[in-house]
Amino acid sequence: MELDKAYDPKAAEENHYKRWEENGYFSPEINQLSDAPKYSIVIPPPNVTGSLHMGHALQHTIMDVLTRWKRMQGYRTLWLPGTDHAGISVQRKVVEQLKKEEHKKPTDIGREEFVRRAWAWKEEYGNTITEQMRREGVSVDWSRHRFTMDESLSLAVRSVFCTLYEEGSIYRGLRIVNWCPKDKTVLSDLEVKDEVKKDGKLTYLKYPITGTDRTITVATTRPETMLGDTAVAVNPSDDRYKDLIGKTVSLPLTDREIPIVADEYVDAEFGTGAVKVTPAHDPNDYQIGQRHNLHQLLIMNDDGSMNSAAGSEFEGLDRFVAREKVVERFEELGLLEKVDDYEVTLPICERCKTIVEPILSEQWFVKMEEMRDMALALMRNEGVPHFSPRIPHEKVYTAWLENLKDWTISRQLWWGHQIPAWYDIEGNVYVARTEAEAYEKAGTRSLIQDQDVLDTWFSSGLWAFSTFGWIDDTTSTDDLERYLPTDVLVTGRDIIFLWVSRMIMLTRKFTGKKAFEDVVITGTVLGKDGKPMSKSRNNGVDPIEMFDKFGVDATRVYLASIATGADIKWNDLLIETYRNFANKIWNATRFCLMNSEGAVVDHASLMERGGLSLPDRWIISRLNQTAIEVNRALDKYEFHIAVSLLYHFFWDEFCDWYIELKKDEINAGDVEATTRILTILEIALRMLHPFMPYLTEELWLKLPGVSAELHHAAYKQADGTIMLTSFPPGDPSAFDEQADREMTSIIDVIKKVRNIRAEMNISPSIKFDLHIAADEAFQNVFRSNEAQILKLARADRVVIAKELEVPKASAKAVTSHASVAVPL
């Protein structure tokens, strides 16, 4: 059989994925052994709004390597795919579409219609990423694909909500929350990012003390909130203000008198030592307000504009316009003390970058103490999850848990899991799994469901078990029984708190099981400029483009070659390395097949050690050592080590030495030699398969004598494919230290001669006599491999003796087992 001169990745990529998928190779049911151990992974569900980026490609590569490796080891392997409904993202897409195409707002079409359109949007665009994933070659079981708003996953969400509510862990309360005026929804602390603003201002406002001509000065970065002040606080031990405690100030721009209270929170050393208190717009002020029973005056609307409580002069103004106006008015009144430059850190919405407003709002929360303690106990007692890399993630994860606060789970959106709570006319709340149940509890005919939906992370927090069919604690499914806990979670460090920790806690709480044993935290693939890839920086690298340019397999090996957890700057040159590697594998196979008539892959051919030559014994020894080390590296999630081992074994040892040494025999059509090299190649391809699925399948199918006979015992009934062969475990009894040593001595000699040739400028076409001196044992080694030495050293004749007997004008060199000389 004759192969093309260069590997064409596209053809292989188009040939195999569909067949694998249609033949059910990705399904755990392909495994026919009833006692096979299981291996399971759930995918971090990408957003339906997303398209494949390099971070996905990296994580998917790692998960696929693990899945294919374990499958080849005979595990009943399930990698479960799915997508996330991505509340805010989809909502925003639909709002934009509505605005663009119909010039309408969501309220114009109503909730029901809006949700219908969101589903339509999801149907139309939500599969982009799953189609791209097929190109990656991921061996996920598409028949088990889940979406966070699937019926059964939605039922799971409801029952978890109800259970937590019934036991008092979920409550509804008025709290200071992070409010995004653009998205018009509350956000959890984790969805708020910080942005340092160097040119901020600190404004000092003077408040007149009632009944005196004195004033008290307070400082603020948000002057407009003074319209909502309901007190001024000072430290009780601050002598400057002791006599003012209990007095009131006349709040400028309003007709209100507000008290001066004493509170330990106030730091007498900072600023003026007096703090304006706005309980409805600041978390600390809220706390002070609670302690002093202060009125909570809300002065903003949900879009960040001032409301009527801010006074007629300000009503309707945007918060930033109001800010300027307040300062102006204070200046007019002679109550503006000064404005200092001040570096402020602003909270911004993670998604839309709008400045988040702390605001008093009634929301749903989850108390986390119990689940937090479960997770901490899991770590303390069992070291679960085991993070790779362990440093720093284990410590960061633990520290975060220890300081965990209540989780804000309601969102003012229409797209998502609507909160299963209903209200009657008096405002009584009925939390129920179904509307009917709510009516039954309420005993009335008129209920309104809570308008909010749940944080997207609430449903993805159940992902580790809701995907296996869990609906409530009476559920029993085979998948749940079999695949939970999952074996490993592979994800990025940005969602360790948002997602990983919540899955651990919720899974433990609701199933009593662990979500997963191990967590692999991948690094960040940075742009060429060393910054995280982003649209605004325009430094992104599209995985699909890389697939087109270098092939999927080359891209996968490159991604796998990055040390676990390390960040890496993108560099096309490195992918090229692995594109070249793919081509090397292709051509090595091409060579093995050129004169392969009569030879077949035959594992028995490697067993009769008696009749094997030194290069045979050596390459078999190296093959087995490599296999053992690759398995060991994968066991430890050291993918880059596995890649390096395979790269050097295949290129340096198999191609540069073994093939070169066996070339004459193969070219001469020596069936035994060709059988052996084909068999060694076949084993090497198996080891490469988890990393380079397309290339290895393409080549494996071309090898003579391959069939389902070579499959792992669990897959004998399936049609022939490399993905169902056994992953080479490596056989320590095949280690041959003597062969390693002897072969090394021959390689050393040849390298020295080549060195001499280059140093002495001897043209490759010129042949010469080569003198080798060594002890008797090595003389025998060199004698019995004389033909190979002659060929690779490009010598005419080899003289082997105890001592070198050469003219003075000779180039000499010494290896650890021999001396060599070339007469000039």
Next chain:
RNA sequence: GCCGUCUUAGCUCAGCGGUAGAGCACUCGCUUCACACGCGAUAGGUCAGAAGUUCAAAUCUUCUAGACGGCACCA
């Protein structure tokens, strides 16, 4: 403010207690019958700086400088 990471060959990165490694780029030589996406051979580093522990440190400790990440606070 607290916690943490990184700084190794021109570039991108491995190594993390025992005589400095890879790929690419560079230099030299090869139209060698699998592969020029190739073959062969060189060259290139006081492992950011300083001090310490050790028989032995790129690798452990401390400090300094630079790059960066997370958390908290932010009147």
